[in-house]
Amino acid sequence: MKRLGILLISLSIIACQSEKKTAGQADSTENSDLTFKYDSLQVFSKQVKTAEKGNADTAYAKIVYPVFTDQKLNQLIEKKTIKAAEQTDTSTNKTYQELAASFIEGFDSINKDPEMAQSGAWFLDDQTKVLVSRPDYLCLEHSNVNYAGGAHPNSAMVYWNLDPKTLNEITLESLIKEGSLPELTAIGEKIFRKNEKLSPTASLKDNYFFEKDTFSLNRNFTITKEGLKFLYNPYEIKAYAYGSTELVIPFSELKAVAKPNTLLSPTP
CATH class of the missing domain: 3.90.640.20 (Heat-shock cognate protein, ATPase)
Structure with a gap:
């Protein structure tokens, strides 16, 4: 069962149990016309329960994502991130902040009721990285690791292949001959x-x-x-x-x- 120790409690206090957003350094991939920087946010639950051996059961959500100069591209990445993280097309969450907050709210809601309270810390670690950034090809790697109770964490990694000019998806069928x-x-x-x-x-x-x-x-x-x-x-x-x-x-x-x-x- 995943445990968060004293360090996490300290981090929660430092963060004032609220959102923490940090801008990354400007970056770009080799031979790229698309420059970007990484940004991130972290949200910690206000509920911290003492667990075994002095550890603490609580929850945190961390989201790391690239920020391009193209706002339409940023909006597309945000939308795809939420869809991939929640594996649904009907989510009410529209922003990274809402995605993180809803995860924490799920933990807080369950642990308010003593009969439903779970032991073990929850976490959401969601990251989108730029693998390839060229005038003709943009590839993003989206990874999501989360634990919300159960036998083990869940993880998934997906690649998003985009045409930087149109922001359309590059499909496998568009790259191979018909019928091949x-x-x-x-x-x-x-x-x-x-x-x-x-x-x-x-x-x-x-x-x-x-x-x-x-x-x-x-x-x-x-x-x-x-x-x-x-x-x-x-x-x-x-x-x-x-x-x-x-x-x-x-x-x-x-x-x-x-x-x-x-x-x-x-x-x-």
Whole structure:
């Protein structure tokens, strides 16, 4: 069970049990026309309960996010962050502050009632990082780790691929030739089986969660210097204990399926 110690109590006092917002240094990625800085906020619960061995059970929410000069882009990132953190399209929260506050309110509400009170500290750690920032490609990595009771924390990481000019999503289908997804999937499965030390005919039924026990590519990808990288989160294709799974398809393997003049067919 997650515990927060004396240090967290001290931090809560320093923060006056209120929001704390810190501006980051101006930053940008290599060869980028999109400059940004990181900003953050932290919210602590006013409820602190003494727990075992002098520890304290309370709650905090921390959100880190990039701030660009383009306000429409900032609004899009904020909207996507809230949707990803809450995994819903119907949230009443509209800002980072509201997202953090609602998490703390959930902890406070439960622990006001002695019959419903839970032992163990709650936390929300939500971060959005800029992985790639180029005139033709913006990739953001959004990670969310949270604990609100239960056997263990929950975590998820997703990539947001955007066209910086239009702010439209860059989809996998927009990068590969029409009808070539089965071929790309076959390439991915070959690499997956090699990484997992599976034979070409080994069953995926017992140790994996693929639908109909058939390998498939998800849509959680980013484009790296090595190629097309997919990420499967905990519980997505394996048990929680195995964590996340990465799969990288090198550019050399994408020549037959990549559309010309796209991010998957870089010029030498």
